[in-house]
Amino acid sequence: MTDIVLRVDHLNGGYAGHTVLRDLSFELRAGEILALLGPNGAGKTTTLMTVAGFLPAISGSVEMLGHPTRKNSPHQLARLGLGYVPDDRALFRSLTVRENLKVAKHGGGTLELALEYFPELRKRLDITAGSLSGGEQQMLVIARALVSRPKILMIDELSMGLAPAIVAKVLPVLRRISDDMKTAIVLVEQHVQQALTIADHAIVLVHGDVRVSAPGDVLRRDPTQLERAYLGQSVDPELTQHAQTQDTQTQDAKTQDAQEVPA
């Protein structure tokens, strides 16, 4: 498994000169699911917006399918094979479901492909996206991102405003997509435990810093470590190892904090 589709290297991101995200590095392989976790204001959405080209990176680099993306605008990245589902959905509300899917089709994609994963939408093809229910809208945005067979799919706050039952239904679909199409998925999620059921790897961001970076099943087995990370307490050094190795250049006080042995 050396087919790295997304490489984020010492990325700093933020708004109008204010750094929100510090020194994030990770690699994502085809067919892998990465859960990006953390409390509100941790920098998760900033990460996705920066990777998708909607925010210029302050420093560091992003490499997508071997191309450095610094100079690319969002639509070029989309054409390169990036699907992005933002937290506000950004649907074409006055267009019908069919048109929403059709307009997103480029390259060799088909509507069938997307509808296969979300058969619920099949009955709704000719009504406008604005009149769908919240759950259906969320499915439509993911379906819209799938039509063009993205190599990488980034989903921000999948569960926002959705009934838990729907979330429980959509998450396994993501796993299937990733397995079938070898799509790499970055999942930003508030429902940590649910996200970890499908994630291969998880990164916990707190205040813009990587606090935990560990395989999904490890965190699933030991949820207390996650709680500690969320609360800003020190965590098992094992789990920060990945974060540390990326952090060789900076020796901030906060990394020292993270390594501190529990009192």
Place this chain on the structure above:
Amino acid sequence: MIYLSFLLLGLGAGAVYAALGTSLVVVYRSSGVINFATGAIASYTAYTYATLRSDGKYFLPIPWLPKFISLGNPMSLWPAMLIALATAGLIGLAMYWIVFKWLINALPLAKIVASLGVMIVLQSLVGLRFGTESLPVGPIMPAGVLSHGDLRLPKDRLYLAVTVVGIAVLLWLFFRFTRFGLQTRAAADSERGAMMVGISPHRIASLNWTLGAVVTGLSGILIAPIVPLTPGGYTLFIVPALAAALVGRLTSLGPTVITGLLIGALQSEITKFQTFSWFPKSGIGDAVPFVLIILVLFLRGKAIPQRGMSFVASLPHSPRPRAVLPTAGVGFVALVIASFLLHHQYRAGLMTSMSAALIAMSYVVVVGYVGQISLAQLSLAGASAFMCSRFTTDWHVPFPISVLCSALVAVVVGVIIGLPALRIRGVNLAIITLGAGVALQSAWFNNNQLNGGVSGAKVSNPSLFGLNLGVGSGHAYPRVQFAIMLAVFVALVGMAVASLRRSRLGSQMLAVRVNDRAAAAGGINVPMIKLTTFAIAAFIAGIAGSLMAYQSGNVSGASFDVFLSLSLFALVYLSGITSITGALLAAVFFPGGIFYVVLSNWVDPGGYFDMFTGLALIDAAIRNPQGFAGRLQELGRFVGRKLDERKMRALPPPGPEGSGTGGTSPGPDPLTKEALAPS
């Protein structure tokens, strides 16, 4: 039957409104810009076509190059039209790539200002090349009259209307059934969403801008044989076109086209009514679009759907003025000294700038503090100026009561114009107030029954306690006493506007500016605040208007022209519409103001002043879409941050325990740490 004939006669003008409205919709959907330059593009294209047809010369827009290049003999219809339309398309494309591409995420206001800049540039280019004379254009559509009984309809009008409706239908089919049309509709819904699925916003905008400009240009060419072609003559078509587009909510072509045709028909019908003795002789026709938009928007109460922008910017911070009295004192003394030091035209320039400063401050109140885009402040000043003439000459009201009375009349008009603001926000309101300005201009300022007719609207000399405050005439003009009086008003109004910002009412105004629903939820009487604002702003504009009347001695509608009003608005916006500093800065650069006088003595700008104003507006809108004062604030914050950082560096390095408290280091919050420490 004769009434019906008049209605049908209006189809010609109506078709042009419909076409321009269509173009407005096409451009707005693709890039969120309300293109005020649409009428100017029609005019420019029509001139290009006309010179190709009459002399075979192609009109070059760039100053200092030859005015025309000859392409041989007078051209026949089709090649001339093709070249003219290609020119129109290029203008549209250039407008996007040179100007609006940079403003994708800017405030809607910044886009309006930039499009006003383009309008001024195009209009002045045509003016520079062709002077004021009108250019005759031969018929394009078949001549002749269709008649049925008493009903008579010139064929050219009918064909024009059919052509425009046909174009609209074609466009509709294009947007409905092509992939590009689908992409355009998607981008209009959500620009971010469109980018996420790989649609290039620039590609969408480029083609739509080109398309819009070509439709505009075509309507300009087709109307040229019917409505005499004069520079600037077609620019005002933008108002009825905006009305039509607004009824179509700037998104649907059908209602836009129908409304455009309807406005033309109604205006034509009104010319019939003008033959009755009881009916006002002029101006009512121009009020039609205004009344129509008010009716439709007010009854429907729905705003234009906010186009799905990537990011929504907001008006810059409105700084809280400090040391109001000392600042006003120093400013007043400076103005008085300047009044004594400057002579002749320089002093007159200073006076014009001082009056403009007052109007600019009224913009600060209504737009800067409360965020209600009113484009009618100069028109309100005009209302006050004409009233001032009445008060002083017909009713012999002495100064300064005359100023007060005229300003109160402006308040009444201002509150009426402000009424739609209770239900309508943002850009819609801007269009309504612009319509109101046009209606005032043609129904009052340019109406011979009301504006004093041939003898003009004279204003008597102001004097107070036997002291002559008049501006003087002949060699005495401009007297320093008048300048000092203006300085008094500027200082007083400046103090009032600054205190307003510091008052409770001012805080409530800012709350309404941020979000009127949230303000209402916080217990603020939003309608009351809005109307109060319009009243205060109209009062200030009214004072300015009557002072301008005293300065000129004879009020003329030209001083309160809608386009001057738009330029002033654009100037104030870019100087910084949220602060008094911005208002003063705008006043300096107002046409006829102190900067203009200095510049025209230094290098003769001749007819180029307007063009440079337009170019400067465009440039400033691109570089500082938040206005110049906003940029200054940003700079202030930047310097503040740097100073903080320096201070932080000067402090001893914090220990690992103290890292959470200072600077930007976001270590664990010590409080949480303490509270959650395992016991």
